[in-house]
Amino acid sequence: MSSRIPLLTVAVSFFLLAGVLVWIATQERGRPSPEPRATAQASDAPGTSDERPAGSAPDEPASTTSAGPTADDGSQPFTPPPRDALPDDEFGAMVRKGEQVFTNTQEHAGQFVGNDLQCANCHLDAGRLADSAPLWAAWGEYPAFRGKNKHVNDFAERIQGCFRYSMNGTPPPRGHDVLLALQAYSYWLASGAPVGESLPGRGYPELDEPEQSPSYARGQDVFESHCALCHGDDGQGQRAADGEIAFPPLWGLRSYNWGAGMHRVNTAAAFIKANMPLGATTLSDQQAWDVARFINSHERPQDPRFTGSVEETAERFHGQYSTYGQTVDGRRLGANAPPAGTAPASPSP
Amino acid sequence: MHGFTHWLLTAAMIATGSAAAAQPSGQTIANEGLGSDAAPCTSCHGADGGGNPAAGFPRLAGIGAPYLADQLDAFASGARDNAVMKPIAQALSDDQRRAVAEYYSGLPVPEQDSTDTDDIPAAGVELAEHGRWSDGLPACVQCHGPAGVGVGERFPPLAGQSATYIENQLRAWRNGKRPGGPMGLMAGVAAKLEEADLAPVARYFAAQSPTTDEADDHE
Numbered sequence: 001m002s003s004r005i006p007l008l009t010v011a012v013s014f015f016l017l018a019g020v021l022v023w024i025a026t027q028e029r030g031r032p033s034p035e036p037r038a039t040a041q042a043s044d045a046p047g048t049s050d051e052r053p054a055g056s057a058p059d060e061p062a063s064t065t066s067a068g069p070t071a072d073d074g075s076q077p078f079t080p081p082p083r084d085a086l087p088d089d090e091f092g093a094m095v096r097k098g099e100q101v102f103t104n105t106q107e108h109a110g111q112f113v114g115n116d117l118q119c120a121n122c123h124l125d126a127g128r129l130a131d132s133a134p135l136w137a138a139w140g141e142y143p144a145f146r147g148k149n150k151h152v153n154d155f156a157e158r159i160q161g162c163f164r165y166s167m168n169g170t171p172p173p174r175g176h177d178v179l180l181a182l183q184a185y186s187y188w189l190a191s192g193a194p195v196g197e198s199l200p201g202r203g204y205p206e207l208d209e210p211e212q213s214p215s216y217a218r219g220q221d222v223f224e225s226h227c228a229l230c231h232g233d234d235g236q237g238q239r240a241a242d243g244e245i246a247f248p249p250l251w252g253l254r255s256y257n258w259g260a261g262m263h264r265v266n267t268a269a270a271f272i273k274a275n276m277p278l279g280a281t282t283l284s285d286q287q288a289w290d291v292a293r294f295i296n297s298h299e300r301p302q303d304p305r306f307t308g309s310v311e312e313t314a315e316r317f318h319g320q321y322s323t324y325g326q327t328v329d330g331r332r333l334g335a336n337a338p339p340a341g342t343a344p345a346s347p348s349p
Numbered sequence: 350m351h352g353f354t355h356w357l358l359t360a361a362m363i364a365t366g367s368a369a370a371a372q373p374s375g376q377t378i379a380n381e382g383l384g385s386d387a388a389p390c391t392s393c394h395g396a397d398g399g400g401n402p403a404a405g406f407p408r409l410a411g412i413g414a415p416y417l418a419d420q421l422d423a424f425a426s427g428a429r430d431n432a433v434m435k436p437i438a439q440a441l442s443d444d445q446r447r448a449v450a451e452y453y454s455g456l457p458v459p460e461q462d463s464t465d466t467d468d469i470p471a472a473g474v475e476l477a478e479h480g481r482w483s484d485g486l487p488a489c490v491q492c493h494g495p496a497g498v499g500v501g502e503r504f505p506p507l508a509g510q511s512a513t514y515i516e517n518q519l520r521a522w523r524n525g526k527r528p529g530g531p532m533g534l535m536a537g538v539a540a541k542l543e544e545a546d547l548a549p550v551a552r553y554f555a556a557q558s559p560t561t562d563e564a565d566d567h568e
Contacts, residue, residue: 083479125482229503229531230492238501240494242561247500279480279487280537 077130077201078137080189091184098185101178102127102135105167106245109178114168114341115301116237116245116254119182122166122262124275127189130201131274137202139190155183165260168301168341204270210289214265216328219294222287226277227295235295251298257340258303258333264321268292297328302337310334375452378445386440390449393433399459402555405513410456411559413502417450423528430526454502458559461509466556473549486541489550492534496557503531509559515551520544 086092101108102119103126120126127135142155153161156179160171172178193199223235230247232238237249249255261267273288275281283291303324307313310332314325324334373383379398382389390409394400398410409417423429424438425446438446475481477497480488490497492504499506507515521527522539529536542550 125480129482226532240500241498241506242495244495246491246494246504277532277534278491279485280532280534281485 078193078199080128080134080136081191086188094181094184095188097177098181098183098188099126101181102185109163109172112163112167112169112172112178114170115249115256117167117248117256118245119162119167121248122271127186129275131203131205132271133203134189134201135186136189136193137199139186140193140195140197140199141202155186159183164304164341166256166262168255168257168260170341204267204274207266207270207273207285207288210269210286212286214269214289214293216290216294216297218287219290219292219297222283222291223294226283226287227291230278235298250295251300253301253338255300257301258324258337259305259317259340263296263300263324264319265289265292265296265323266321268296293323296323297326297333299331299333299336302334302340304340306337306340372442372444372448375445375448375450378441378449379452383440383445387437390453395459397459398453398456399461400511400514402509402511402513405511405517407511407514408458408509408559409453411458412454412499412505414447414450414454415502416505417453418447421446421450428528430521458506458509461559469553469556470549472546473551473553476546476550477553481541484541486538489554493554497554498557498559498561506559507554508557510554512548512551512555515554516547519547519551 086095097108102123105113105118105120106116122132123129123134124132130137138158139155142158143152144158145151146153146158146161148161156174159179159182160174163169163171224233227250228235230238231250232247234252235250236252236254237245238247240246256262262271269285269288269292272292273281273283273285276283303313303317305313305317307316310325313334314322318324326333373381378387379390382392391398393404393406394409395406398408400406400408420429421434421438421441424431424434425441427435441449476486477489480486480491489507492500493507494500494504497507497510499508518527519539519542522529522535523542523544525536527535
């Protein structure tokens with residue numbers, strides 16, 4: 001082969017590369033930066049949002065300082081019984097069923113689910129992990145008043161809420177086996193835990209307000225470098241080679257809906273900071289706020305409380321940490337949301 | 350189109366076209382090697398790319414091309430420390446590494462005699478399926494798929510892979526003899542493992558069936 005060919009290739013590649021770089025540079029300059037309308041709804045008027053009124057039982061249970069396995073006072077979080085301690089009787093069978101529903105909700109309670117999530121996707125290690133809203137810390141805190149629906153909820157109703165919002169589904173009716181099994185599982189995990197006392201590790205440890213207001217553009221960078229590998233470039237998750245959902249979707253038709261706790265930027269930031277990237281939790285607080293802002297600035301299933309008007313729904317149910325009703329990239333969030341709870345259970349693989 | 354750009358593109362096509370014509374295909378490299386510089390891949394990895402579990406040679410068939418290409422690059426640079434693979438990878442050009450990676454990723458996963466799953470140590474099952482969250486260690490299957498069938502192009506299948514091979518890789522990560530992978534995930538995982546964890550968890554994955562009925566359904 002003539003030695004001039006490789007030389008030509010090098011020269012040509014150089015020109016092409018230069019062209020590409022110029023092109024990228026112009027693209028960068030043109031990129032819109034859909035910043036949040038800095039805390040558009042300045043505050044949550046009491047009783048108008050999903051925030052809890054002062055003095056009620058928390059939806060955001062963990063207090064910043066005491067929560068977490070590494071609390072300053074050195075206190076260790078509660079330890080639930082090990083998996084193999086499960087009794088081999090009828091009660092044990094119900095607990096085991098609860099564990100299955102919790103970790104593989106699609107398969108064991110599919111008729112109540114309207115997206116691709118499992119309970120355990122947001123409550124890691126099958127609801128056992130401190131700082132991942134563990135079930136053992138929740139059990140002894142109900143019945144409790146919830147600002148979200150303004151009455152006292154027992155544990156079963158709290159779980160029904162998860163089906164309605166986080167799982168974008170239709171809650172199992174009271175008395176249904178699925179609810180019973182989830183309660184049995186939670187009760188068993190809380191064996192020996194005190195009742196009516198907020199345990200360290202409950203909920204997701206709340207973050208301080210960020211230094212800089214959360215940014216969509218910075219969040220996108222965090223997403224691309226720290227999340228897309230697993231959750232996909234388009235945030236829609238990935239399936240394993242056998243068709244099972246391996247990495248859950250973060251937005252879109254098959255993720256949590258506009259009424260779920262996770263859609264609030266502060267709640268998502270707290271979850272992400274403590275739990276993501278999976279097994280490699282190294283984000284700064286600011287990065288967690290930014291990426292939470294980014295993932296929650298995409299369309300997802302409608303809020304089940306939708307009144308017919310995005311504006312009215314935003315005002316009645318969405319506080320300062322919600323992006324619902326805001327305009328991002330020229331599109332109004334919530335305006336093109338697919339109806340809540342109507343997505344069929346996961347397409348059979 | 351601008352005359353100069355047009356000329357450039359044509360020149361580029363001619364240049365790359367003539368280069369490609371002289372390249373052995375991925376399949377040729379796999380089956381015949383590159384003369385005295387690189388032995389055929391098949392001599393260790395099997396005629397069907399199924400590997401040689403007993404000897405600790407991994408399966409390549411059906412494994413994601415970007416992952417395989419990264420490994421060849423790392424062998425060549427020495428970042429992944431392997432005396433057998435280093436000269437072979439160095440003998441391959443950039444394009445040849447990509448071609449052979451593509452070839453193997455497209456091969457069907459060979460059927461494998463099912464192994465006895467009864468004697469998998471309980472510690473292996475526990476680690477693979479539940480992780481060890483007290484040490485911040487997720488379950489292996491969360492990224493490698495149920496029973497290690499693999500997820501996408503970046504999380505390689507472990508099911509039916511050689512136990513010796515898996516164990517050696519975990520040890521290589523622990524000893525810094527292999528790059529940590531995307532986001533350094535495997536370096537982080539291996540740092541949380543104890544020597545005693547390696548054999549049981551390797552045994553778990555080696556015993557799983559590498560073929561799934563539903564593969565390809567969700568491209």
